[in-house]
Amino acid sequence: MEQLSFSKINIGLAILNKRDDGYHNIDTIFQSIYLGDSIYFAKHHSVVFSGMAPELPTYMNDMIPYDESNLAMKALRAIQAYTGCTTGGAIHLLKRVPPAAGLGGGSSDAAAMLLGLNKFWDLRLTEKELMKLANDLGSDVPFLMKGGTARGTGRGEILNYLPTDKPHWLLIVKPELSVSTAAAYNRFNNQSQVTSETIDTVENAMREGAVKKAMQHSGNTFEELLFPLHPELITCKDFFTSRGYTTIMTGSGPTMVVYLDTALEALTLQEEIKKAGHTWLSLITKTHGKEALS
Numbered sequence: 001m002e003q004l005s006f007s008k009i010n011i012g013l014a015i016l017n018k019r020d021d022g023y024h025n026i027d028t029i030f031q032s033i034y035l036g037d038s039i040y041f042a043k044h045h046s047v048v049f050s051g052m053a054p055e056l057p058t059y060m061n062d063m064i065p066y067d068e069s070n071l072a073m074k075a076l077r078a079i080q081a082y083t084g085c086t087t088g089g090a091i092h093l094l095k096r097v098p099p100a101a102g103l104g105g106g107s108s109d110a111a112a113m114l115l116g117l118n119k120f121w122d123l124r125l126t127e128k129e130l131m132k133l134a135n136d137l138g139s140d141v142p143f144l145m146k147g148g149t150a151r152g153t154g155r156g157e158i159l160n161y162l163p164t165d166k167p168h169w170l171l172i173v174k175p176e177l178s179v180s181t182a183a184a185y186n187r188f189n190n191q192s193q194v195t196s197e198t199i200d201t202v203e204n205a206m207r208e209g210a211v212k213k214a215m216q217h218s219g220n221t222f223e224e225l226l227f228p229l230h231p232e233l234i235t236c237k238d239f240f241t242s243r244g245y246t247t248i249m250t251g252s253g254p255t256m257v258v259y260l261d262t263a264l265e266a267l268t269l270q271e272e273i274k275k276a277g278h279t280w281l282s283l284i285t286k287t288h289g290k291e292a293l294s
């Protein structure tokens, strides 16, 4: 059995304040994208877990732990603890989503593991039970259980679903540097130009089905926190904006999301990135709606 996962971009993200539990309240628009991983399940007497990322550069593969610390394995252990299920399974994770990129890749694997095991082990957990487990695994996991388009508040787990527009082409561009989500949040000093009003504007544009306009009016507090530290992020964003492309950073970065009117533009941009000698990984994908997940 194969379970697909889908990653996400944030079209706008405002960090609002730090909470007593150490997390930050945020206000963001989540949008799921087709770029995702696969988890394969086969019958086996005990649980064995493996993984690989043949389509990603070696340095990225080396960042992904295919052991108990993998978020997908944490999801498996959480489901075992909750249900008491002792069934085995040979489980293989095929990674396509760059790790530590602001795309929610690990969280999407945790979500896919919950959805996959519910079917593979015939656990019959309800949506409410699955969402509770998702909530305990990470702030992004609840959104990634269903995908689509949603405004996320609280630590990102309070979801207000919005209509999803038709699929739009995107170029996902990941500079080589990696950013730890926790370290990025720790740089927040209680001020940002990006506020809930910014996200209101983005939400209104998304409701009109104007994804490009939503991106143009969005902002991301993490850009303010990370651009002064990593000039390469400014170079990367400018590379696309100077060519007239609407470009935003997703999540805690460092990935830039470039809006494309046609898929062909991606090929031109990929050539230009290569010609300019940049080592950025670029992947073509599309936005997608929540009906695609099950």
Ligand SMILES: C[C@@](CO)(OP(=O)(O)O)[C@H](O)COP(=O)(O)OP(=O)(O)OC[C@H]1O[C@@H](n2ccc(N)nc2=O)[C@H](O)[C@@H]1O
Pocket (backbone or CB within 6 Å): 010, 013, 022, 023, 024, 025, 026, 028, 101, 102, 103, 104, 105, 107, 137, 138, 139, 140, 141, 154, 155, 156, 181, 182, 185, 250, 251, 252, 253
């Ligand atoms: C920034 C965002 C935006 O969507 O995405 P990524 O850039 O990671 O993809 C998320 O908030 C990331 O969510 P997720 O990656 O699930 O984070 P978690 O595992 O819950 O938390 C990792 C660490 O990030 C910090 N954290 C996370 C979420 C939040 N609202 N406030 C925080 O302060 C905490 O220090 C926490 O220990």
Ligand SMILES: Nc1ncnc2c1ncn2[C@@H]1O[C@H](COP(=O)(O)OP(=O)(O)O)[C@@H](O)[C@H]1O
Pocket (backbone or CB within 6 Å): 063, 064, 065, 069, 070, 071, 072, 098, 099, 100, 101, 102, 103, 104, 105, 106, 107, 109, 110, 181, 251, 252, 253
């Ligand atoms: N299944 C997984 N896929 C990717 N990274 C994982 C996974 N499980 C644990 N990790 C660890 O989580 C870190 C953050 O990865 P990821 O969830 O993809 O990033 P982000 O939070 O930026 O979306 C990685 O650097 C890696 O060490």
